[in-house]
Amino acid sequence: MEKLSFNEGLLQFLQQSPTPFHAVQTMQSTLHKAGFELLNEEDTWHLKPGGRYVVQRNGSSIIAFTLGQGDPAESGFRMSGAHTDSPCLKLKPNAVMPPNPQTGGALQFAVEVYGGMLMAPWFDRDLSLAGRVEYRLGDGSLGSALLDWQRPLATVPSLAIHLDREANSNRTINAQKDLPPVLALQTSAADFDFQDWIINALREQQGVDNVDSVLAHELYFYDTQAPAMIGLHEDFIASARLDNLLSCYVGQQALLTDNTAPAESFALLVCNDHEEVGSNSACGAQGPFLRSVLARISAQLGSGDAAESVERMTRRSLFLSIDNAHGLHPNFADKHDNNHGPLLNQGPVIKVNANQRYATNSRTTALFKALCEQTGVPVQAFVVRSDMGCGSTIGPVTAAGLGVETIDIGVPTYGMHSIRELAGSDDAWYLARVVKRFFQS
Numbered sequence: 001m002e003k004l005s006f007n008e009g010l011l012q013f014l015q016q017s018p019t020p021f022h023a024v025q026t027m028q029s030t031l032h033k034a035g036f037e038l039l040n041e042e043d044t045w046h047l048k049p050g051g052r053y054v055v056q057r058n059g060s061s062i063i064a065f066t067l068g069q070g071d072p073a074e075s076g077f078r079m080s081g082a083h084t085d086s087p088c089l090k091l092k093p094n095a096v097m098p099p100n101p102q103t104g105g106a107l108q109f110a111v112e113v114y115g116g117m118l119m120a121p122w123f124d125r126d127l128s129l130a131g132r133v134e135y136r137l138g139d140g141s142l143g144s145a146l147l148d149w150q151r152p153l154a155t156v157p158s159l160a161i162h163l164d165r166e167a168n169s170n171r172t173i174n175a176q177k178d179l180p181p182v183l184a185l186q187t188s189a190a191d192f193d194f195q196d197w198i199i200n201a202l203r204e205q206q207g208v209d210n211v212d213s214v215l216a217h218e219l220y221f222y223d224t225q226a227p228a229m230i231g232l233h234e235d236f237i238a239s240a241r242l243d244n245l246l247s248c249y250v251g252q253q254a255l256l257t258d259n260t261a262p263a264e265s266f267a268l269l270v271c272n273d274h275e276e277v278g279s280n281s282a283c284g285a286q287g288p289f290l291r292s293v294l295a296r297i298s299a300q301l302g303s304g305d306a307a308e309s310v311e312r313m314t315r316r317s318l319f320l321s322i323d324n325a326h327g328l329h330p331n332f333a334d335k336h337d338n339n340h341g342p343l344l345n346q347g348p349v350i351k352v353n354a355n356q357r358y359a360t361n362s363r364t365t366a367l368f369k370a371l372c373e374q375t376g377v378p379v380q381a382f383v384v385r386s387d388m389g390c391g392s393t394i395g396p397v398t399a400a401g402l403g404v405e406t407i408d409i410g411v412p413t414y415g416m417h418s419i420r421e422l423a424g425s426d427d428a429w430y431l432a433r434v435v436k437r438f439f440q441s
Contacts, residue, residue, distance in 0.1 A: 061283035065267065086241040130148035247324065251322060264440065359408055
């Protein structure tokens, strides 16, 4: 992995992944082409030492793993985790807002806020729509497909400064009233039929004919501005969804090895959906997805009592929870602890919190620092100011659910949860090198 090709691949992955569904589809395709065998949770698995496998749940969470030789209870797993979801605007089930003559009759879609997003940057952007649609065919059978319009379809116009003189000093945003995107004017919206629009998209994008009706959808607006390397010396990566697709890509690239030889180590990558809303779902980190996969691996490759084999395997494992960290913002340096404000392009960050909002402890810190030293990668620390609240990750959830030793790490970022975030162009590459060494250790 060279840094330039790594970053080019990251930009392409971000562009191809406007939703968790698309991210998982892209990752599954990449891993399968690299020699990972596709598994279905509904089927009986036939796992073999030296094999490489990938399995998804709900189309929005994915686990990929490699199997070394011998008993995993004796060696444990080298695991890393990230999440596939990002804060955004999600369509409500009844998407089309009723026409209102007082508003000029513009066509608008009703949306709700997914996750803790920064609302202000969503104004005046060129927005498109993507996600998953469930439908019924003319013969009564049900189907599911991913859609992505790719081109700008909508915008959330700002209110002019002349009509809100306090906009720059005392502005508040009402998610119900202020955020519905505008898609068309009255003259072109009069005959709009949402069902027909989706059905046409299914035909044009996926070649699905004879759709009788659209039954449900999970569709999300996203910014159409492409990811890019920016800055005087291209110091930055600018993109939507860096939190946390950047970490998904880091884990994926670190796991990919020469597919002409059997896997040498027990390594696993999990990318869960729903972290931004608490992880409490069947495919989220609080759900049983990872625990179920580990149990099935242990049942086939472990020895002795199955429950004891899983416990022994877990206690010999280490989990890297990879999620972006708050980089020291040059305009808001006072928002950071003086000794714990990580800098962009100065290496991955170890995230620490006394109240277990991060799962890091001294032992896992020492292990990760040793890996950084072995790969020649600089490492930093992040601790939130003692008078401020702290976010969290899948780290504590996974540690508590599995009992696995865990460390929370990530790359420093500006503008987290904005529609367009900023990371250093060196840091993802740095971290991928460390995680690759970790997987192969």
